[in-house]
Amino acid sequence: MTSNPVKDRAPHVLVVRDLTVSYRTAAGPVRAVNGVSFALRPGERLGLVGESGSGKTTTALSLMRLLQESAVIEGGQVLLDGVDLLGLSREEMRQARFAQISLIPQGAMNSLNPMMKIGEQLRDTILAHSAGSVSKTDIYARIQKALESVELRGSVANSFPHELSGGMKQRVCIAMGILLNPKVIIADEPTSALDVVVQRQVMETLRRVQESLGAAVILVGHDMGLMAQFADRIGVMYGGKLSELSPVRGIFRDPLHPYTQLLIKSLPNLEMKENFRGIPGLTPSLLKPPPGCMFHPRCPQAMARCSTDIPTLVEMKPDQWVSCLLYDKGQS
Amino acid sequence: MTTLLEAQNVSRVFGTSLLNKSGTIAVDGVSLVIKEDKPTITAIAGESGSGKTTLARLLLGMIRPSSGEILYRGRSLLGMDRQSRDEFRRQVQAIFQDPYESYNPVYKVDQVLTLPLRKFRLAKSKEEGYAQVEASLRMAGLRPEETLGRYPHQLSGGQRQRIMVARALLLNPRIILADEPVSMVDASLRATILESLVKLKRELGISLVYITHDLTTAYQVSQSIYILYRGSVAEVGSVEKVIKQPKHPYTRLLVSSIPLPDPDVRWGGDRELEVKSSEANTRVTEAQGCKFANRCPFVMPECHHAAPPLYRTDDDRAVACYLYKDSPIVSGAEIATSLAS
Numbered sequence: 001m002t003s004n005p006v007k008d009r010a011p012h013v014l015v016v017r018d019l020t021v022s023y024r025t026a027a028g029p030v031r032a033v034n035g036v037s038f039a040l041r042p043g044e045r046l047g048l049v050g051e052s053g054s055g056k057t058t059t060a061l062s063l064m065r066l067l068q069e070s071a072v073i074e075g076g077q078v079l080l081d082g083v084d085l086l087g088l089s090r091e092e093m094r095q096a097r098f099a100q101i102s103l104i105p106q107g108a109m110n111s112l113n114p115m116m117k118i119g120e121q122l123r124d125t126i127l128a129h130s131a132g133s134v135s136k137t138d139i140y141a142r143i144q145k146a147l148e149s150v151e152l153r154g155s156v157a158n159s160f161p162h163e164l165s166g167g168m169k170q171r172v173c174i175a176m177g178i179l180l181n182p183k184v185i186i187a188d189e190p191t192s193a194l195d196v197v198v199q200r201q202v203m204e205t206l207r208r209v210q211e212s213l214g215a216a217v218i219l220v221g222h223d224m225g226l227m228a229q230f231a232d233r234i235g236v237m238y239g240g241k242l243s244e245l246s247p248v249r250g251i252f253r254d255p256l257h258p259y260t261q262l263l264i265k266s267l268p269n270l271e272m273k274e275n276f277r278g279i280p281g282l283t284p285s286l287l288k289p290p291p292g293c294m295f296h297p298r299c300p301q302a303m304a305r306c307s308t309d310i311p312t313l314v315e316m317k318p319d320q321w322v323s324c325l326l327y328d329k330g331q332s
Numbered sequence: 333m334t335t336l337l338e339a340q341n342v343s344r345v346f347g348t349s350l351l352n353k354s355g356t357i358a359v360d361g362v363s364l365v366i367k368e369d370k371p372t373i374t375a376i377a378g379e380s381g382s383g384k385t386t387l388a389r390l391l392l393g394m395i396r397p398s399s400g401e402i403l404y405r406g407r408s409l410l411g412m413d414r415q416s417r418d419e420f421r422r423q424v425q426a427i428f429q430d431p432y433e434s435y436n437p438v439y440k441v442d443q444v445l446t447l448p449l450r451k452f453r454l455a456k457s458k459e460e461g462y463a464q465v466e467a468s469l470r471m472a473g474l475r476p477e478e479t480l481g482r483y484p485h486q487l488s489g490g491q492r493q494r495i496m497v498a499r500a501l502l503l504n505p506r507i508i509l510a511d512e513p514v515s516m517v518d519a520s521l522r523a524t525i526l527e528s529l530v531k532l533k534r535e536l537g538i539s540l541v542y543i544t545h546d547l548t549t550a551y552q553v554s555q556s557i558y559i560l561y562r563g564s565v566a567e568v569g570s571v572e573k574v575i576k577q578p579k580h581p582y583t584r585l586l587v588s589s590i591p592l593p594d595p596d597v598r599w600g601g602d603r604e605l606e607v608k609s610s611e612a613n614t615r616v617t618e619a620q621g622c623k624f625a626n627r628c629p630f631v632m633p634e635c636h637h638a639a640p641p642l643y644r645t646d647d648d649r650a651v652a653c654y655l656y657k658d659s660p661i662v663s664g665a666e667i668a669t670s671l672a673s
Contacts, residue, residue: 278524
């Protein structure tokens with residue numbers, strides 16, 4: 001494996017190697033994630049962006065092994081501190097969730113139990129992951145501390161979800177995600193249902209608790225503005241593959257992949273009015289993926305070999321990885 | 333210049349009952365003007381609960397105002413005769429947020445296009461109808477051969493939304509109300525759809541009311557903008573003034589919260605605004621006085637006593653905030669008319 005952005009020398013908390021996931025559908029299997037590899041350093045914030053159907057959410061949920069029934073993880077490794085999560089038993093994986101790797105889901109309103117008070121839901125999370133008995137005062141203290149860390153009053157523990165605003169519910173989800181001090185937090189579009197002002201405040205909270213825990217975060221989403229403000233590094237997904245993986249300034253200032261270049265140009269800004277540069281064409285059908293590079297039917301720089309050869313992720317500049325034949329000199 | 337669509341000091345209250353006499357004021361005394369001869373794009377921006385969708389439904393005649401009036405070509409939507417009502421229904425079209433919900437999943441997409449043709453008897457023959465359908469699809473940036481004969485689920489979100497644009501175009505409207513038309517569409521397609529909306533104004537002379545929570549796209553497409561806060565206009569004016577040099581503390585907070593796609597432009601740079609903007613008290617509304625007072629870092633005693641009127645700080649801007657009380661007071665209708673001209 002020469003072309004793999006996983007460097008063995010760096011101390012990584014999470015290493016994903018050649019992750020491949022398919023969904024069984026009536027029309028045949030659909031490969032939603034196709035050989036994705038990346039690694040996370042402790043405390044790092046990685047953004048995973050892509051359009052709908054690019055495989056970003058499937059990738060994130062695979063790490064938690066929380067995919068729907070029709071999904072099959074066909075291959076790859078998810079190494080958390082050297083332990084392959086894909087090889088764990090169901091019970092071992094259940095224990096690892098929240099304690100080692102946690103998920104802050106999209107749309108907090110739907111992930112909290114409407115019949116249970118917030119405090120009870122947090123308590124259950126603690127109890128489900130403690131081997132021996134935990135004292136009531138200890139649980140109470142941990143819940144209060146978790147709520148405090150996401151800037152909620154302790155009295156929120158006595159509230160039902162419907163009594164809270166959207167932003168407060170999302171903070172509860174963050175509190176739950178960090179309750180057991182995980183090493184990796186996956187946040188799947190955590191603020192997509194929130195207003196801009198609340199969104200900024202919630203993201204600032206997430207950033208602060210993540211920094212104080214020293215946990216790594218994978219932020220999944222499609223809002224490039226949010227990514228620019230939050231992420232250290234960004235992985236751009238297209239058609240189930242990583243097309244580029246670079247530090248945030250590399251993505252915004254010096255994008256390498258033609259798709260990233262068009263994506264950055266298409267973003268509206270406050271500098272120029274009526275500046276519309278969409279990306280022509282449609283996202284590829286995963287049922288009948290195009291041969292060669294997934295992006296070649298839409299790519300303005302496509303060459304003849306793009307429709308036959310499959311590009312691999314290579315490191316073009318220090319820490320800037322791209323999967324594009326334009327950068328593939330020599331070999332064919 | 334004659335006025336096409338006008339909201340005159342409209343309010344809408346929900347949920348009044350025997351027990352709850354006051355109810356929730358969703359829209360509170362808003363005036364808005366769209367002129368006939370000069371096509372414009374007017375943005376109505378606000379967060380959830382700002383009343384922007386209620387205002388859209390009022391403008392479309394889907395709900396009645398509790399007070400004030402909506403006029404189309406000078407006639408109130410209430411008590412319009414059948415012929416004027418049909419004319420209004422045809423000339424004022426809407427595009428909604430989730431294009432999937434506008435379709436019947438068991439019918440081919442052709443149905444949403446041919447139905448309005450039949451309803452308004454716009455085509456003399458089937459062939460003529462199809463020619464019109466194809467022309468409007470092309471105008472919306474779609475290839476008819478790739479869209480007709482398909483089911484909604486076989487198309488992408490961007491295609492489905494553009495079919496809604498094509499459908500609105502079929503009726504040769506004067507105004508299109510677009511309620512969050514791109515918020516569910518992927519980034520790469522967003523620009524294309526916004527471009528087709530701007531093209532409608534430029535090439536077909538159709539005015540648009542663009543309802544959104546996204547100030548960046550509002551700045552991109554529109555000339556004037558209304559910033560709503562809890563049903564009231566907080567600031568109104570040209571986008572250049574309101575978005576580039578916001579004056580109302582709420583507008584400043586909104587603009588400063590836009591996550592710009594640039595890692596070197598810091599988010600929430602306007603730290604002066606942070607003082608009271610914790611969300612714990614966003615739900616409380618002052619019984620009287622300025623609705624933003626309890627979140628406002630610049631709050632003064634008078635803010636709690638009476639709601640501020642609009643102060644005309646510039647030719648092309650008015651701000652409902654006592655910080656600008658040295659400027660002349662202007663009525664909502666007056667500033668709306670001057671922005672539309």
